[in-house]
Amino acid sequence: MAELLNDAEVTAALAGLPEWRREGDAIVRTVKLPTFPDAIALVDRVAQAAEARNHHPDIDIRWRTLTFVCSTHAMGGITELDVHLAQEIDRLAAT
Numbered sequence: 001m002a003e004l005l006n007d008a009e010v011t012a013a014l015a016g017l018p019e020w021r022r023e024g025d026a027i028v029r030t031v032k033l034p035t036f037p038d039a040i041a042l043v044d045r046v047a048q049a050a051e052a053r054n055h056h057p058d059i060d061i062r063w064r065t066l067t068f069v070c071s072t073h074a075m076g077g078i079t080e081l082d083v084h085l086a087q088e089i090d091r092l093a094a095t
Protein backbone atom coordinates (compact mmCIF):
# COMPACT_ATOMS: atom_id res chain seq x y z
CA MET A 1 0.00 0.00 0.00
CA ALA A 2 1.23 3.52 -0.83
CA GLU A 3 2.69 5.54 2.03
CA LEU A 4 1.14 8.77 3.31
CA LEU A 5 2.65 11.92 1.83
CA ASN A 6 3.93 14.52 4.30
CA ASP A 7 2.84 18.16 4.07
CA ALA A 8 5.81 19.18 1.93
CA GLU A 9 5.19 16.31 -0.48
CA VAL A 10 1.51 17.22 -0.79
CA THR A 11 2.42 20.86 -1.42
CA ALA A 12 4.92 19.82 -4.08
CA ALA A 13 2.37 17.56 -5.76
CA LEU A 14 -0.24 20.34 -5.80
CA ALA A 15 2.25 22.63 -7.55
CA GLY A 16 1.78 20.36 -10.54
CA LEU A 17 -2.01 20.21 -10.08
CA PRO A 18 -3.12 23.86 -10.25
CA GLU A 19 -6.81 22.96 -10.45
CA TRP A 20 -6.62 21.02 -7.17
CA ARG A 21 -6.56 22.15 -3.54
CA ARG A 22 -5.93 20.38 -0.26
CA GLU A 23 -8.83 19.91 2.12
CA GLY A 24 -7.60 18.06 5.20
CA ASP A 25 -6.81 14.46 4.32
CA ALA A 26 -7.85 14.84 0.66
CA ILE A 27 -7.14 16.76 -2.53
CA VAL A 28 -10.17 18.28 -4.21
CA ARG A 29 -11.09 19.62 -7.66
CA THR A 30 -14.30 21.11 -8.98
CA VAL A 31 -15.17 20.85 -12.68
CA LYS A 32 -18.08 22.65 -14.38
CA LEU A 33 -19.38 21.04 -17.61
CA PRO A 34 -21.65 22.59 -20.29
CA THR A 35 -24.56 20.23 -19.59
CA PHE A 36 -25.69 17.61 -17.07
CA PRO A 37 -25.16 14.78 -19.60
CA ASP A 38 -21.62 16.08 -20.17
CA ALA A 39 -21.02 15.91 -16.42
CA ILE A 40 -22.33 12.34 -16.22
CA ALA A 41 -20.20 11.35 -19.22
CA LEU A 42 -17.09 12.63 -17.40
CA VAL A 43 -18.12 10.74 -14.26
CA ASP A 44 -18.34 7.60 -16.39
CA ARG A 45 -14.86 8.16 -17.87
CA VAL A 46 -13.43 8.74 -14.41
CA ALA A 47 -15.24 5.67 -13.08
CA GLN A 48 -13.61 3.51 -15.78
CA ALA A 49 -10.16 4.91 -15.00
CA ALA A 50 -10.65 4.53 -11.24
CA GLU A 51 -11.81 0.95 -11.59
CA ALA A 52 -8.83 0.13 -13.78
CA ARG A 53 -6.42 1.39 -11.11
CA ASN A 54 -8.55 0.22 -8.16
CA HIS A 55 -8.42 3.68 -6.63
CA HIS A 56 -11.66 5.62 -6.50
CA PRO A 57 -12.51 9.28 -5.90
CA ASP A 58 -15.49 10.50 -3.97
CA ILE A 59 -17.66 12.37 -6.47
CA ASP A 60 -20.25 15.04 -5.72
CA ILE A 61 -22.64 15.71 -8.61
CA ARG A 62 -24.70 18.95 -8.61
CA TRP A 63 -26.28 19.62 -12.02
CA ARG A 64 -23.28 20.52 -14.23
CA THR A 65 -20.72 20.86 -11.42
CA LEU A 66 -18.62 17.90 -10.31
CA THR A 67 -16.41 17.83 -7.24
CA PHE A 68 -13.75 15.12 -7.10
CA VAL A 69 -12.28 14.25 -3.71
CA CYS A 70 -9.19 12.02 -3.72
CA SER A 71 -7.93 10.41 -0.54
CA THR A 72 -6.55 6.96 0.24
CA HIS A 73 -9.19 5.70 2.64
CA ALA A 74 -7.15 2.67 3.69
CA MET A 75 -4.32 4.97 4.82
CA GLY A 76 -6.47 7.80 6.14
CA GLY A 77 -4.82 10.45 4.03
CA ILE A 78 -3.15 11.50 0.80
CA THR A 79 -0.81 9.16 -1.08
CA GLU A 80 0.77 8.99 -4.53
CA LEU A 81 -2.32 7.03 -5.60
CA ASP A 82 -4.39 10.18 -5.09
CA VAL A 83 -1.89 12.37 -6.97
CA HIS A 84 -1.85 9.97 -9.93
CA LEU A 85 -5.65 9.73 -9.93
CA ALA A 86 -5.89 13.53 -9.90
CA GLN A 87 -3.56 13.69 -12.90
CA GLU A 88 -5.76 11.18 -14.72
CA ILE A 89 -8.92 13.12 -13.85
CA ASP A 90 -7.30 16.28 -15.27
CA ARG A 91 -6.53 14.42 -18.51
CA LEU A 92 -10.09 13.09 -18.77
CA ALA A 93 -11.60 16.50 -17.95
CA ALA A 94 -9.55 18.08 -20.74
CA THR A 95 -10.92 15.70 -23.40
Ligand SMILES: C[C@H](O)[C@H](O)[C@H]1CNC2=NC(N)=NC(=O)C2=N1
Binds near residue numbers: 071072073
Ligand atom coordinates in the same frame (compact mmCIF):
# COMPACT_ATOMS: atom_id res chain seq x y z
C1 LIG B 1 -9.93 -3.81 -1.63
C2 LIG B 1 -9.65 -2.60 -2.52
O1 LIG B 1 -8.38 -2.72 -3.09
C3 LIG B 1 -9.64 -1.33 -1.67
O2 LIG B 1 -10.85 -1.21 -0.97
C4 LIG B 1 -9.40 -0.06 -2.50
C5 LIG B 1 -10.53 0.31 -3.41
N1 LIG B 1 -10.48 1.73 -3.82
C6 LIG B 1 -9.95 2.65 -2.99
N2 LIG B 1 -10.06 3.97 -3.25
C7 LIG B 1 -9.60 4.89 -2.38
N3 LIG B 1 -9.75 6.20 -2.67
N4 LIG B 1 -8.99 4.53 -1.25
C8 LIG B 1 -8.79 3.25 -0.89
O3 LIG B 1 -8.22 2.97 0.18
C9 LIG B 1 -9.26 2.24 -1.80
N5 LIG B 1 -9.08 0.95 -1.54
